[in-house]
Amino acid sequence: MINNYHMKVERTAQYSTYGILTSQTENIWWVCHGYGQLARYFLKKFEVLNPQKNFVIAPEALSHFYLKGHQRVGASWMTKEDRLHEIEDYLSYLNTLYEQVCQQDAFPKKAKSLVLGFSQGVATAVRWVYDQKISFDHLVMWAGGFPPDVDFSKTQTVLANKSLSFVYGLQDELITTKQFETERQRMLEKQISPKVVTFEGKHELNGEILQRMIE
Numbered sequence: 001m002i003n004n005y006h007m008k009v010e011r012t013a014q015y016s017t018y019g020i021l022t023s024q025t026e027n028i029w030w031v032c033h034g035y036g037q038l039a040r041y042f043l044k045k046f047e048v049l050n051p052q053k054n055f056v057i058a059p060e061a062l063s064h065f066y067l068k069g070h071q072r073v074g075a076s077w078m079t080k081e082d083r084l085h086e087i088e089d090y091l092s093y094l095n096t097l098y099e100q101v102c103q104q105d106a107f108p109k110k111a112k113s114l115v116l117g118f119s120q121g122v123a124t125a126v127r128w129v130y131d132q133k134i135s136f137d138h139l140v141m142w143a144g145g146f147p148p149d150v151d152f153s154k155t156q157t158v159l160a161n162k163s164l165s166f167v168y169g170l171q172d173e174l175i176t177t178k179q180f181e182t183e184r185q186r187m188l189e190k191q192i193s194p195k196v197v198t199f200e201g202k203h204e205l206n207g208e209i210l211q212r213m214i215e
Contacts, residue, residue, distance in 0.1 A: 006082075006085060011062060011089075011093070013059065013060065013062060013093050013097070014039065014060045015039055015057060015058060015059040015060055015097060016039040016040040016042075016043050016057075016058045016060070017043075017055065017056060017057050017058070018043045018046050018047065018049075018051065018054075018055070018056040018058075019049070019051040019052075019053075019054045019055040019056055020051055020052060020055065021055040021101075021104065021106050021107065021108075022106050022108070023106055023108050024052070024053075024108065025052075025053065025054070025055045025106075025108045025111050026053040026054070026108075026111055026112065026214075027049075027053060027054045027055070027111060027112045027113075027114060027214050028054075028055050028057070028101075028108070028111045028112070028113045028114070029046065029049075029054060029055070029056040029057065029114045029116060030057050030059075030094075030098070030113070030114070030115045030116070030125075030128075030134065030136070031043075031046070031056055031057070031058045031115075031116045031117075031118070031121070032058075032059065032077070032115075032116070032117040032118065032121030032122075032124040032125045032128075033058060033060070033061070033075070033118060033119075033121050034118045034119030034120050034121050034143070035074070035076055035077075035119060035120035036067055036074030036075070036076065037074060037075065038060060038073065038074065038075055039058035039059065039060035039075075040058075042058055042118070043056060043058050045204075045205040045207065045210070046205075046210065048207035048208075048210060048211060049210065049211065049214075054214070055111075057097070057101060059093065059094055059097055060075050061075035061076055061077040061078075061090065061124075062075075062077075062086075062089065062090060062093065063075060063076045063077070063078070063079070063086075064076075076120065077090055077120055077121065077123070077124045078090065078124075087127060090124065091127060091128060091131050091133075094124075094128050094134075095128075095131065095133040095134070098133065098134050112137050112138070112214065113134075113135060113136040113137050113138070114136065114137065114138045114139075114140060114213060114214070115128065115129055115134065115136045115138070115139050115140070116139075116140040116142060116213075117140070117141060117142065117144060118142045118143060118144070118205060119142070119143045119144050119174075119203065120144065121144070122141045122142065122143070122144025122145065123144060123146075123147035125139065125140075125141070126139070126141065126146055126147060126150060127147060127149075127150065129158055130150055130151060130154055130158050132154070132157070132158060136162065137162060137163060138162065138163040138164075138165065138213065139159070139162060139163070139164050139165070140165045140167060140213060141164070141165065141166050141167065141194065142167040142168070142205065143167070143168050143169070143172060143174070143175060143203055144175075145166075145180075145183035145186070145187070146183070146186070146187060146190075146192075152190050155190060155191065155192060159192065163195070164192065164193070164194040164195065165194060165195045165196075165197055165213065166180075166183075166184060166187075166194035166195065166196050166197065167196075167197045167198070167199075167209060168180050168197075168198060169198070169199055169200070169201035169202050169203065169204060169206070170198050170199065170200055170201070171200065171201060171202045172201075172202055172203045173202050173203055174203045175203070184196065197209060197212070
C-alpha cells in the first residue's frame with residue numbers, strides 16, 4: 001500500500017535587488033518573475049528606473065529546472081502537482097521576505113509600494129496581495145490575469161484605494177488580445193476595474209511603461 005504524506009522543511013530562498021534602499025527612496029517595487037526566469041536576469045528590465053529613487057526586490061521562485069534544449073536554469077512558482085502546498089510555501093516565503101525588508105532601518109515609510117507580476121508571476125502577485133500581509137499602493141498585472149482560486153469576497157478590502165493596472169503587448173505571442181479582453185471582462189464581472197495599458201511589443205516587459213507606472 002502506498003501512502004502520501006507531507007512535512008515542513010526549511011528552505012533557502014534566493015532574491016535579487018536593484019537600486020539603493022535609503023530613507024529617500026520614493027518607490028519600492030516587489031516584482032514576481034515569469035515562468036522559466038531567474039530573478040537577477042528579470043531585474044535587468046528594471047534598470048531603466050532611477051536607482052536613487054527606486055528600490056526593486058525580485059524574489060526568485062523556489063522550484064528550479066533546466067530549460068529545454070540547453071543548460072540554462074529557470075524557476076517556476078508552482079505546478080499542478082501538490083499546488084496548494086506550493087502556494088502556501090511561496091506565500092510564506094514572500095511574507096517573510098517582506099517583513100525582513102520592511103524592518104531595515106533605511107526602509108522609507110512613506111515610499112510608494114508597487115507589486116508587479118509578469119506572466120506566471122501575475123497569479124503569484126495576486127495571491128500575495130489577497131493574502132493581505134503586504135501593504136501596497138499599486139498592483140501591476142503584466143501579461144497575466146487573476147488566478148481562479150482567488151477569494152473574490154476579499155476584493156473590496158484588498159483593492160480599496162489601490163491602483164490596478166492590466167498591461168500587455170499587442171504582439172504578445174503567448175496570449176492574444178481576445179484572451180486579454182476575456183480576462184478583463186471576467187474582472188469587470190467581479191467589479192474589478194483595472195486601467196488597461198498596451199504597448200507595441202511581445203511577451204516582455206517594456207521600460208517606457210514601467211516608468212509610467214510611477215509618474
